[in-house]
Amino acid sequence: MASPLRRIRLTTLGVSVVLLALLLTGAMVVGRVLSDGRAQREAMDGSHRLVAGLLEMRNTLFEIVVERNLILSRNPASSRATYESNLARLSERLETLKELAADSPL
Numbered sequence: 001m002a003s004p005l006r007r008i009r010l011t012t013l014g015v016s017v018v019l020l021a022l023l024l025t026g027a028m029v030v031g032r033v034l035s036d037g038r039a040q041r042e043a044m045d046g047s048h049r050l051v052a053g054l055l056e057m058r059n060t061l062f063e064i065v066v067e068r069n070l071i072l073s074r075n076p077a078s079s080r081a082t083y084e085s086n087l088a089r090l091s092e093r094l095e096t097l098k099e100l101a102a103d104s105p106l
Contacts, residue, residue: 050100057093060086 067083 046100046103050097053093053097053100057090057097060090060093064090 064083064086067086071080071083
C-alpha cells in the first residue's frame with residue numbers, strides 16, 4: 001500500500017496533467033477563433049474595396065453621360081477631351097474591378 005504522501009503527489013500530478021491538457025485545448029480553440037476572425041476581416045475588406053470600386057465606376061459613367069450630353073448640345077470640341085479622359089478612366093476602373101473580383105468566391 002502506498003503512503004499517503006505518495007498518493008497526494010500522484011493525485012497532484014494527475015490533476016496538473018489534466019489542467020495542462022485543458023489549457024492547451026483552450027489555447028488551440030482561441031487560436032482557431034482568431035484565425036477565423038482574421039479571414040472574415042480580410043473577406044470583408046475585399047468586399048468593401050469591390051463596392052467602393054463599383055461606386056467609383058458608377059460616378060465615372062455619370063460623368064461620361066454628362067460630357068456626352070454637353071458634346072451633343074453645344075460645341076463638340078470643348079468637351080471632347082474631358083469625355084475621352086473619362087472613357088480612359090472608365091477602362092482603368094473596369095480593369096481594377098476585374099482584379100478585385102478575380103479572387104472573390106462568387
